[in-house]
Amino acid sequence: MLLAQPSPPPGGAPARPIAATARSDARAALKNGQADRAFGLLLAGTRATPRGPAVELQAIAELCSIARELESSEPGAGRAVALTARTEGLRVLPRLSRRDAAALESHLGELHEGFLSDRSRARAHYQAALGLDASRRSAREGLARLNRLEALLQSRARDSATLRRRNP
Secondary structure (H helix, E strand, O other): OOOOOOOOOOOOOOOOOOOOOHHHHHHHHHHHHHHHHHHHHHOOOOOOOOOOHHHHHHHHHHHHHHHHHHHHHOOOOHHHHHHHHHHHHHHHHHHOHHHHHHHHHHHHHHHHHHOOHHHHHHHHHHHHHHHHHOOOOOHHHHHHHHHHHHHHHHHHHHEEEEEEEEHH
């Protein structure tokens, strides 16, 4: 499943993009299994802006983007990158501003939903994002996707049970 693109920071100018060379080098490091090095390269290639998101958040968002790209070209290839993004995200979460923490919680929800197949954790992260910033569209959309999926699964389970009762 491909994940939604992260929404830009509310009320502020978009963050300056991560240097293309840092992104390219990080992607190469990830392909070689060097997740810590990749995150360090992304951090080094990111510039802080006065009204933009924290450098760590930008680097984690970039890891999420790389995970989506890898996954779209080869299913399963983005999982390791998603795990790295989750680990780094949980590590920096306590230090972030409320706005950045909401954005990160939304990213973590997307990772759990799309790569880690953990709907309950995805739901918890989306709800945490909305608790920090009720206007966070990506979290609302994530919860809506989960609700639709769970309704579909419940409907199919009922249909399956009905068929089993009819055809013992």
